[in-house]
Every structure is written in structure tokens, then in C-alpha cells.
Amino acid sequence: CHSTTVAGVANTLGYGAMTNTLNDIRRSKLVFIIGSNAALAHPVSMQHILHAKEVNGAKLICVDPRFSMTAAKCDEYVRIRSGTDVAFILGLLGVIFEKGWEDKEFIAARTYGLDDVRKVAAEYTPRVVEDVTGVAPEQLKKVARMLVTHKPGTVIWCTGGTQHHIGSSYTRA
Numbered sequence: 001c002h003s004t005t006v007a008g009v010a011n012t013l014g015y016g017a018m019t020n021t022l023n024d025i026r027r028s029k030l031v032f033i034i035g036s037n038a039a040l041a042h043p044v045s046m047q048h049i050l051h052a053k054e055v056n057g058a059k060l061i062c063v064d065p066r067f068s069m070t071a072a073k074c075d076e077y078v079r080i081r082s083g084t085d086v087a088f089i090l091g092l093l094g095v096i097f098e099k100g101w102e103d104k105e106f107i108a109a110r111t112y113g114l115d116d117v118r119k120v121a122a123e124y125t126p127r128v129v130e131d132v133t134g135v136a137p138e139q140l141k142k143v144a145r146m147l148v149t150h151k152p153g154t155v156i157w158c159t160g161g162t163q164h165h166i167g168s169s170y171t172r173a
Contacts, residue, residue: 020154024154025045025048026055029058029151030146030153031049031060031061031154032063032154033063033064034062034155035063036156037066037069037071038070039068040068046070061078061147063080063088064077064078065080065082067079076146087124090129091125091126091135091140092144094122094125095126102148
């Protein structure tokens with residue numbers, strides 16, 4: 001069921017498997033969850049997420065069309081229209097690039113082709129993202145700021161995104 005993850009992550013990171021460990025989650029200062037109701041579908045992982053929140057004071061962000069048990073535990077719940085995950089992610093990147101909040105040193109040392117991503121993300125202005133996803137520009141900007149000010153962080157996605165007809169693009173984003 002995660003073949004789209006393997007294809008997307010291998011294409012992006014050169015490694016088609018898990019991108020973070022449970023210990024990474026436990027030590028995070030921010031956990032960004034998109035396309036997952038971990039409280040219901042992954043209760044063991046959810047315990048590690050809650051550990052990060054309770055012990056580290058980690059901020060939890062849940063992006064999902066539905067308000068779920070996971071969303072109820074989060075500091076920021078973002079309701080998007082179903083199927084608009086990639087537009088939301090590109091909007092986050094657009095805000096981060098526009099503000100100059102990206103980790104330039106990391107990008108210079110470890111990435112290739114990010115100029116192409118910047119061009120695409122620039123098209124996903126907060127107003128465009130609002131039209132596509134239903135998320136207000138203020139909330140998009142708030143989430144972008146949270147992502148860059150709480151480190152280390154972790155991104156968790158699951159079959160809520162990988163099962164889309166564009167699942168490989170979802171995981172690449």
C-alpha cells in the first residue's frame with residue numbers, strides 16, 4: 001500500500017523507506033502530521049508523538065479534511081479540502097522561500113534541483129492556496145512559521161496521501 005511512498009521518496013531522497021525513527025519523533029519540538037489519523041491507525045506511534053508533546057513541549061500540527069482524534073490533540077488543526085495536500089505543501093514552501101526562512105546551508109550542501117521547486121512553489125501564493133485548499137492565508141503563514149521555528153521537527157504522512165492518484169507526487173512534495 002506504500003508503493004507510492006517508495007517511488008516518491010526514492011526519487012527525492014535516494015532511499016525508498018522510512019524517513020524518521022520513533023526516537024526522532026520522541027525528540028522533536030514539532031510534529032507535522034498530514035494524511036494520518038495516528039491516534040486511530042497507528043496508536044503505538046501516537047504514544048511517541050504524545051511523548052514529544054508532553055516531555056519536549058513539541059507543537060503538533062494536523063492537516064486533514066476531517067477533525068479526528070489526532071487533530072483533537074494538536075496545537076494547530078488545518079482543515080483542507082480532500083485531495084489538496086500537494087497544493088498546501090507547495091504553499092508552505094512558497095511562504096518559507098518568500099520569507100527566506102529555508103535552511104540555506106543545508107540546501108547548498110545536500111540538495112539538487114531546488115530552483116525548480118522554488119519556481120513551482122512561487123505559483124502557490126497564499127491566496128491561490130486558499131482558493132484550492134480552503135485554508136486562510138493567515139493560517140498557512142502561521143504553520144510555515146511554526147515549521148521553521150521549532151527544531152528539530154518531523155513530518156509524518158500516511159495513506160491519507162499516498163493513496164491519492166498522485167501519491168508519488170504527494171510523497172515527493
